[in-house]
Amino acid sequence: MSQAMELSLLGVGLVAPGLPSWDEAQPVLRGELAYASAPSVVPPPQRLPAAERRRAGAAVKVALSVADAACTAAGRDPATLATVFTSSSGDGANCHALCETLAHAPGPDRLVSPTRFTNSVHNAAAGYWHIAVGSRHASTSVCAHDDSLAAGLMAALAQLPAQDAPVLLVASDTPYPEPLHATRPLPDTMGVGLVLAAAGEAGARARLRVRLLPLAEAGAATPCRDAALENLRGRIPAARALPLLEAIARRQPARVVLPASPQLALAIELEFAR
Amino acid sequence: MTPVPITDATLTTALGAGLQAHLEALQAQRCGLRPCAFEDVDLPGWIGRADGLEDVALPDALRRYDCRNNRLAWRALQEDGFLAAVRAARARWGAHRVAVLLGTSTSGILETELAYRRRDAGGALPADFRYAETHSTASLARFVTEALGLTGPSWVVSTACSSSAKVFGDAARLIASGWADAAVVGGVDSLCLTTLHGFHSLQLFAEDICRPWDAQRSGVSLGEGAAFALLQREPAAGQPPLARLLGVGESSDAHHMSSPHPEGALAAAAMRQALAGAGLTPAQIDYINLHGTGTPSNDAAEDRAVQSVFGRELPCSSTKGATGHTLGAAGGVEAVLSLIALRHGLMPAGLNVRERDPALGIHYLQANRLQPMRHVLTNSFGFGGSNASLVLGAA
Numbered sequence: 025m026s027q028a029m030e031l032s033l034l035g036v037g038l039v040a041p042g043l044p045s046w047d048e049a050q051p052v053l054r055g056e057l058a059y060a061s062a063p064s065v066v067p068p069p070q071r072l073p074a075a076e077r078r079r080a081g082a083a084v085k086v087a088l089s090v091a092d093a094a095c096t097a098a099g100r101d102p103a104t105l106a107t108v109f110t111s112s113s114g115d116g117a118n119c120h121a122l123c124e125t126l127a128h129a130p131g132p133d134r135l136v137s138p139t140r141f142t143n144s145v146h147n148a149a150a151g152y153w154h155i156a157v158g159s160r161h162a163s164t165s166v167c168a169h170d171d172s173l174a175a176g177l178m179a180a181l182a183q184l185p186a187q188d189a190p191v192l193l194v195a196s197d198t199p200y201p202e203p204l205h206a207t208r209p210l211p212d213t214m215g216v217g218l219v220l221a222a223a224g225e226a227g228a229r230a231r232l233r234v235r236l237l238p239l240a241e242a243g244a245a246t247p248c249r250d251a252a253l254e255n256l257r258g259r260i261p262a263a264r265a266l267p268l269l270e271a272i273a274r275r276q277p278a279r280v281v282l283p284a285s286p287q288l289a290l291a292i293e294l295e296f297a298r
Numbered sequence: 299m300t301p302v303p304i305t306d307a308t309l310t311t312a313l314g315a316g317l318q319a320h321l322e323a324l325q326a327q328r329c330g331l332r333p334c335a336f337e338d339v340d341l342p343g344w345i346g347r348a349d350g351l352e353d354v355a356l357p358d359a360l361r362r363y364d365c366r367n368n369r370l371a372w373r374a375l376q377e378d379g380f381l382a383a384v385r386a387a388r389a390r391w392g393a394h395r396v397a398v399l400l401g402t403s404t405s406g407i408l409e410t411e412l413a414y415r416r417r418d419a420g421g422a423l424p425a426d427f428r429y430a431e432t433h434s435t436a437s438l439a440r441f442v443t444e445a446l447g448l449t450g451p452s453w454v455v456s457t458a459c460s461s462s463a464k465v466f467g468d469a470a471r472l473i474a475s476g477w478a479d480a481a482v483v484g485g486v487d488s489l490c491l492t493t494l495h496g497f498h499s500l501q502l503f504a505e506d507i508c509r510p511w512d513a514q515r516s517g518v519s520l521g522e523g524a525a526f527a528l529l530q531r532e533p534a535a536g537q538p539p540l541a542r543l544l545g546v547g548e549s550s551d552a553h554h555m556s557s558p559h560p561e562g563a564l565a566a567a568a569m570r571q572a573l574a575g576a577g578l579t580p581a582q583i584d585y586i587n588l589h590g591t592g593t594p595s596n597d598a599a600e601d602r603a604v605q606s607v608f609g610r611e612l613p614c615s616s617t618k619g620a621t622g623h624t625l626g627a628a629g630g631v632e633a634v635l636s637l638i639a640l641r642h643g644l645m646p647a648g649l650n651v652r653e654r655d656p657a658l659g660i661h662y663l664q665a666n667r668l669q670p671m672r673h674v675l676t677n678s679f680g681f682g683g684s685n686a687s688l689v690l691g692a693a
Contacts, residue, residue: 027476076555114435119410126491127414130340134495141496142556142681145403146435146456151682154550160564162548163684164464167435168453175453182471186299203422204410207429236451236477238394287394287449 028235029181032228034190035098036272037090037217039066040263041256046093052250053266053273059250064213071102071156079139080152083115086215087149087196088156094192094217095157099227102157105192105219106183109150109165110176112261113210116200118143123204149196161189172197173216173264174284180220181234190221195262214256216265230272233293242289246280268292299546299575301691302470302529303539305387308378309484309634310370311523311621312346316377321638324646327666329620331507331519336489337412341498342505346521346622347489348373363441365406365432367488371442374486374524383528384446384482390534391479397450398443399468401461401485403626405454406432408490438486450478456626458680459589461485462525463629466688467546469529484526485630493520493625500556502593508623510590510597510616510648511662513655518591521622525630527637541637544673544691545576551683558596558679562603565677565685569607572675572687580608583689584671585645587636589679590616591623600677601658608660615663619649629678629686636676636690643670 036046042062043049051057069088072080080088087109095102118140128134142148147165154163162183168175173195180193196215200208223231235242246267248254256263264282271278275296282290308316312330313323323330331344354369375381387396409432416424431437435456443452451472455461462485469481497503497518504517533539547568553559573580586608589600597616604614617635624631639645645667654662671692678686 029475029477079555112434112436119407122492122496123407123410123414126411126495127417130338136492136495136499138496138499138556141492141499144492144496145458145681147458147680147682147684148555150457150550151555151684154552154683155554158552160550160552160567163457163550163682164455164468164548165457166453166455169430169434169436169440171453172436175451178451178472178477179453179468182468182475182477185475186471203414203417204429204433207423207427207433285449285452288451 028233030223031181031184031232032221032223032225033230033232034100034219034221034225034227035094037093037097039064039086039090040214041212046097050273053270055249059252061252066213072152076152076155081115081118081143082213083198084149084152086198086213087194088153090215090217091153091192091194094219098219100190100219103159104189105159106161106187106189107150107153107163107192108176108180110172110195112167112169112172112197114146115143115148116198116204120201120204170261171284172261174282174290177290184220184222190219193218193220195265197260197262211259214260214262216262231295235291237289237291239287239289242281242291244281245283299470300474301542301544302473303533304527304541304543305530305533305539306380306383306528307540307634307637308374308380309523309525309631310348310374311624311631312348312521313621315373317638320635321642323620324644327647327649329649331622337491339491339494341494341503343503344507344519345489346519348522360445362428363431363437365409367406367438367486368441370488370522370524371438371486374526380526387480387528387530388447393447394449395479396448397469397472397478397481398439398448398452399465399481399483400439400442401455401465401626401629402438402487403456403458403461404487404490404492405435405437407492409433411491446482457684458682459625459628460678460680460684460686461626461629463633463678463686463688464548466543466633467548470543470546473531480528480530482526482528485627486524487624487626488522507650508592508619509650510592510619511655511658512651513653515592515594515597517593519622521624523621523624523627523631525627525634527634539693541640541693542691545572545689547571547687549685553683556681558599560599562599565600565603565679566606568685568687569675572689576689578673578689583612583673583675585639585674586612586614587632587674587676588614588616589677590618592618597658601660604660610659611661613645613663613667614660615646615648617646632676633688636674640671640674640690640692643668645669
């Protein structure tokens with residue numbers, strides 16, 4: 025399992041608790057500013073047409089927000105990008121509303137909203153995004169519970185050799201309302217967007233070499249330097265991206281271990297142009 | 299793309315369990331649909347229900363995954379020597395070199411739907427509710443990975459009704475990139491209230507039986523199904539594969555969340571991409587297993603898309619009149635049905651057509667046709683405008 029995949033990172037988008045954007049996050053991730061915990065703030069998705077904006081829930085909004093920010097940072101037209109969306113949960117509030125309706129006895133109280141049903145698919149964010157930006161390229165939506173980020177990264181990387189275009193990877197999670205929250209306690213919303221391209225792409229922010237290794241060979245998961253961020257990493261699947269984002273913000277050669285399953289991990293080496 | 303051998307496959311649907319049961323059902327043009335009777339659902343319509351799931355018992359070590367969807371997965375894995383085939387692949391390549399990539403749309407949501415009726419006075423879910431093992435979209439991949447004793451890359455693709463076609467693409471790419479040597483792919487989706495009431499709310503769950511390409515078609519009959527295929531970098535010496543995966547095409551409509559692009563332009567793009575990957579011309583395809591849901595708009599869009607790539611002569615049919623629409627499992631179920639068609643030279647008839655829609659132009663088969671085949675194409679299209687086409691070739 026030694027084959028390495030090499031790629032270019034072209035742009036980052038971020039919404040996380042206390043880190044409202046990638047620009048505001050970088051000094052914190054570099055250790056220049058103290059991290060201050062605060063609830064996530066998701067900006068309204070500018071690209072969605074008004075009708076879709078009304079229908080889209082929080083899970084769609086955070087995914088689209090970081091997707092848009094990543095494309096802007098990469099200087100790429102989103103209509104030209106294939107996408108991989110990954111989420112451990114999908115739209116929790118929508119799921120709760122559907123389950124409440126379906127708990128009613130058969131009859132008029134069990135009337136499901138067509139919009140809620142349409143939004144219940146795991147690829148809702150991907151569908152809204154491709155409509156909003158007019159991208160007709162391939163799109164997939166994956167889920168691997170707490171390992172969803174690593175699964176999305178693997179699905180995106182495996183596409184790069186065969187794609188002439190970059191791939192937009194979006195990892196996002198939103199909390200469930202009660203009673204599901206008690207069984208799956210995600211503390212807050214978070215989204216990360218990464219525009220990834222084949223090695224050698226012009227305008228790369230960082231060069232990455234990624235290997236898939238047995239966990240024992242890869243070593244322990246790279247933690248966050250800040251204790252509060254490390255706490256988030258353990259509680260939101262998309263926050264598993266934080267050690268990688270720290271390395272990107274610091275622009276120093278680094279090796280980041282991202283667990284992909286109880287047995288596997290991605291070992292990611294980063295290099296930066298001087 | 300480099301062709302990927304499909305060494306083993308199996309499926310379980312309303313037509314039965316295993317390849318032989320499905321071959322016989324196709325030969326007999328048997329329909330597995332029955333009037334809707336599921337839980338306390340009072341909707342008019344037809345469903346394709348897999349028999350006997352109520353009696354399936356998961357092994358003790360896997361019991362925490364117990365839900366209708368994982369029972370259906372477990373039931374399907376028992377047929378066609380699939381467990382033994384995976385054991386052999388595991389021994390050959392190593393457990394960490396065999397990926398598990400599966401499609402589902404609703405996973406174990408039925409457990410959650412039923413648990414919501416058992417909320418306590420404070421609104422809490424019952425203590426026996428297990429989120430990760432049943433509700434989570436990832437539950438299916440975790441369950442199958444553990445059941446098969448595998449430790450390779452493992453995830454669920456959930457792009458509605460194209461989910462389990464797209465996993466074939468992921469598997470081919472992981473094998474090509476050297477990150478896996480083999481992959482268990484497929485899909486499992488089971489009946490639940492969300493999809494029955496949801497399709498009803500969109501006026502897509504037809505009161506009448508599903509009639510793809512019929513002038514009076516009025517929507518889907520919902521089915522459940524599980525399909526699995528084992529893809530390996532190369533077959534074991536002296537063991538020819540069942541078929542080969544030759545091409546995969548994927549595109550996005552960028553049009554509407556729940557309606558296809560009326561001209562089917564991006565569905566056509568997925569078919570062309572699958573042909574290009576296979577290095578084949580349209581004339582080299584012998585048969586198409588259509589997505590063919592039986593909704594007025596899907597069949598019309600797909601008809602236009604197929605005509606734009608293949609013209610009007612190529613034999614095509616939808617098998618959803620037999621199985622119902624198995625949603626996230628449909629891509630996998632229809633890939634394995636296409637594999638049966640290819641191996642047995644059987645182009646299956648599309649069922650339930652009374653009056654062929656004169657507005658549709660492709661060559662839609664209304665009777666079985668026996669003819670040797672080299673290449674078949676299968677289409678899967680989903681909500682969110684997600685399109686996938688696969689080309690399979692004879693071994």
